[in-house]
Amino acid sequence: MDNIVGKKSSLSWAVNISVTVLVILWLIPTIGLLVSSFRTADQISTSGWWKAFNSNEQNIIVRTANPQTQKIIDGKYVIEGMLFSSEKEMTISVWGVSSRAIDGYIPGETVKLTKGGEITLREDGHYRMINENPFTGSRGMRVFVTAPMAPEFTLDNYRKVLFDPKNVDGMGKAFLSTLTVAIPATIIPILIAAFAAYALAWMQFPGRALLVAFVVGLLVVPLQMALIPLLKLHMHIGIGKGFLGVWLAHTGFGLPLAIYLLRNYMIGLPKDIIENARIDGASDFKIFMKLILPLSFPALAAFSIFQFLWTWNDLLVAKVFLIDSSGQTEVMTSKLVELLGSRGGNWEILATSAFVSIVVPLIVFFTLQKYLVRGLLTGSIK
Amino acid sequence: MISASVVFCLGYYYLSNWLLDNIFLPAHGKNINRNISLANQIRPWLFLFPALFALLVYLAYPVLETLRLSLTERHAYGDEWVGLANYAQMFNDQKFWEAFRNNISWLVIVPAISTGFGLLAAHLTDRIGWGNAAKSIIFMPMAISFVGASVIWKLVYDARPVDQDQIGLINALYLFFGGDAPQTWITMSLWNNLFLMIVLIWIQTGFAMVILAAALRSIPEETIEAAIIDGSNPWQLFFRIKVPQIKGTILVVWTTITITVLKVFDIVYAMTNGHWDTQVLANYMFDKFFRGNDWGVGSASAIVLMLLVTPILVWNVKNARKEIQ
Numbered sequence: 001m002d003n004i005v006g007k008k009s010s011l012s013w014a015v016n017i018s019v020t021v022l023v024i025l026w027l028i029p030t031i032g033l034l035v036s037s038f039r040t041a042d043q044i045s046t047s048g049w050w051k052a053f054n055s056n057e058q059n060i061i062v063r064t065a066n067p068q069t070q071k072i073i074d075g076k077y078v079i080e081g082m083l084f085s086s087e088k089e090m091t092i093s094v095w096g097v098s099s100r101a102i103d104g105y106i107p108g109e110t111v112k113l114t115k116g117g118e119i120t121l122r123e124d125g126h127y128r129m130i131n132e133n134p135f136t137g138s139r140g141m142r143v144f145v146t147a148p149m150a151p152e153f154t155l156d157n158y159r160k161v162l163f164d165p166k167n168v169d170g171m172g173k174a175f176l177s178t179l180t181v182a183i184p185a186t187i188i189p190i191l192i193a194a195f196a197a198y199a200l201a202w203m204q205f206p207g208r209a210l211l212v213a214f215v216v217g218l219l220v221v222p223l224q225m226a227l228i229p230l231l232k233l234h235m236h237i238g239i240g241k242g243f244l245g246v247w248l249a250h251t252g253f254g255l256p257l258a259i260y261l262l263r264n265y266m267i268g269l270p271k272d273i274i275e276n277a278r279i280d281g282a283s284d285f286k287i288f289m290k291l292i293l294p295l296s297f298p299a300l301a302a303f304s305i306f307q308f309l310w311t312w313n314d315l316l317v318a319k320v321f322l323i324d325s326s327g328q329t330e331v332m333t334s335k336l337v338e339l340l341g342s343r344g345g346n347w348e349i350l351a352t353s354a355f356v357s358i359v360v361p362l363i364v365f366f367t368l369q370k371y372l373v374r375g376l377l378t379g380s381i382k
Numbered sequence: 383m384i385s386a387s388v389v390f391c392l393g394y395y396y397l398s399n400w401l402l403d404n405i406f407l408p409a410h411g412k413n414i415n416r417n418i419s420l421a422n423q424i425r426p427w428l429f430l431f432p433a434l435f436a437l438l439v440y441l442a443y444p445v446l447e448t449l450r451l452s453l454t455e456r457h458a459y460g461d462e463w464v465g466l467a468n469y470a471q472m473f474n475d476q477k478f479w480e481a482f483r484n485n486i487s488w489l490v491i492v493p494a495i496s497t498g499f500g501l502l503a504a505h506l507t508d509r510i511g512w513g514n515a516a517k518s519i520i521f522m523p524m525a526i527s528f529v530g531a532s533v534i535w536k537l538v539y540d541a542r543p544v545d546q547d548q549i550g551l552i553n554a555l556y557l558f559f560g561g562d563a564p565q566t567w568i569t570m571s572l573w574n575n576l577f578l579m580i581v582l583i584w585i586q587t588g589f590a591m592v593i594l595a596a597a598l599r600s601i602p603e604e605t606i607e608a609a610i611i612d613g614s615n616p617w618q619l620f621f622r623i624k625v626p627q628i629k630g631t632i633l634v635v636w637t638t639i640t641i642t643v644l645k646v647f648d649i650v651y652a653m654t655n656g657h658w659d660t661q662v663l664a665n666y667m668f669d670k671f672f673r674g675n676d677w678g679v680g681s682a683s684a685i686v687l688m689l690l691v692t693p694i695l696v697w698n699v700k701n702a703r704k705e706i707q
């Protein structure tokens with residue numbers, strides 16, 4: 001907009017750079033977790049995840065074959081062989097024969113040994129030692145090689161976290177629990193709220209303005225207020241802890257926002273359509289089902305996304321109203337907190353479990369972002 | 383079970399409306415006019431009933447009940463009225479004041495930085511070609527649970543012993559830029575609060591950005607053109623023209639984040655559980671309720687939370703009433 005009067009902003013490169021920095025800052029923590037979830041426990045604990053893509057330089061100490069295997073060829077004593085077992089393919093970058101200079105030589109070089117004789121090492125690990133006199137000693141000589149390891153990623157963590165029935169810390173069951181919480185806890189409030197929003201937007205009755213104010217007031221009531229009284233109530237009337245209880249709680253807590261958003265949207269629908277339908281003799285119920293609901297689709301979609309993300313990601317409500325001592329109904333967020341406590345150091349488990357729990361919201365977010373943004377805007381711009 | 387509950391809900395609305403129109407007040411017969419007008423007076427309440435019922439039971443009643451609980455002590459033989467004793471006990475508790483102080487610093491810092499970064503991001507991303515992609519990425523943490531975010535950031539703050547390779551990004555950078563030894567950031571008193579706040583800032587900035595970007599775009603172009611013709615530079619244009627125009631929206635964003643901050647629980651619960659001087663009110667309350675089993679003090683702290691949001695509640699209701707009239 002700054003160049004509308006023909007003045008191209010000289011700051012445009014600075015803008016590009018600042019945005020790039022912001023984006024990287026915002027993205028990097030998540031990337032770290034994602035990358036870690038594909039690494040083995042060893043890799044995670046020995047090097048930062050940002051090194052996962054480098055071919056890691058690895059220093060290994062190996063021994064040549066022992067002197068008893070030497071042969072006499074052309075009057076010289078020779079030991080020949082291969083430093084690595086055959087299944088490992090490595091390419092040596094540098095090597096050495098003493099711990100003080102492990103990177104003294106390049107592959108193919110021939111090196112004089114202090115004990116007499118010489119050694120040649122090829123980059124694939126084949127070596128050849130030659131000596132005028134017999135090699136002595138009972139063990140082979142130590143060789144220090146440095147070889148880059150190709151970056152290695154694994155799906156084992158996911159297999160273990162999701163599908164291993166023996167893994168008591170697995171997320172498979174918790175995933176299903178979370179799903180069982182989130183879906184009805186999204187659908188029920190939206191249904192109830194839609195009817196109420198229609199009444200508050202388009203039906204005439206005394207006390208309407210007061211009710212709207214009441215809903216707006218409840219928007220900010222901290223749900224912490226509700227925990228103990230409602231738990232008491234649930235216990236008293238026999239709902240107890242369980243899915244029904246958590247659905248009802250989420251419904252109650254989600255309703256103010258749902259009614260508020262939907263009413264704001266519905267009141268903006270064209271008045272003519274609704275009045276024409278009334279004149280044509282349609283009942284309110286019919287108008288609502290056939291006209292208002294389809295027209296309100298964007299707002300319904302927006303709220304469902306909010307509510308789904310909120311119920312999927314919730315920890316507190318599930319802890320209070322759902323999870324009992326049997327642990328059978330544990331949701332993923334609470335499982336994660338537990339893992340943070342008990343498996344704080346096992347980043348392969350933690351990273352993978354965390355990613356399992358955030359992948360669904362991320363998919364929902366990226367595919368339905370358009371509605372989410374629109375919903376936010378009806379909620380807060382006036 | 384899922385579909386049963388949905389069918390049950392829909393069934394209520396359908397059936398109640400059908401009963402009203404066909405059985406109790408049929409729109410035919412001798413009382414047709416009276417029936418229709420009476421039905422139309424009842425119908426709004428049929429539409430509203432489930433929602434109102436849920437709101438009353440799940441939000442309004444608990445506020446009153448919590449107030450009552452905060453004034454009573456629970457005994458095996460029943461509740462005993464103790465007046466303000468629970469509050470007195472709470473105000474004598476060091477941990478409460480720690481939580482209160484921390485909550486205040488969360489309240490000052492998180493909304494300010496989130497809104498500031500959000501405004502910056504909104505302003506910058508609107509001026510480049512790949513702005514929408516950038517927005518998506520900054521907005522993305524909104525979809526991640528507080529607990530998930532805590533795990534993500536715990537890896538960032540991770541500390542390993544001196545002689546090992548650091549796997550936490552912050553410590554790796556700290557050592558790279560000349561730090562002497564890796565630090566355990568989340569046990570570092572006072573500063574650790576800031577490190578926890580960063581997690582919430584990371585989540586909330588995207589929210590602020592999306593709303594502020596829309597507000598910025600709604601500024602009439604003539605205003606901006608006029609300012610440019612009058613020779614204002616980009617800084618003046620931003621701070622003197624654009625920001626004042628969207629002041630209302632900035633306030634809305636600020637208060638919305640403030641409410642989120644007041645209720646912050648998951649992040650503290652997952653990352654430190656209130657140790658190392660990071661307690662906050664919501665977690666203090668959870669502690670009292672479910673570990674200390676002290677409903678009186680727990681309720682008293684919930685009431686403190688409620689009092690803290692009350693100014694915003696009143697302001698919101700006032701605005702809404704103005705709008706309706």
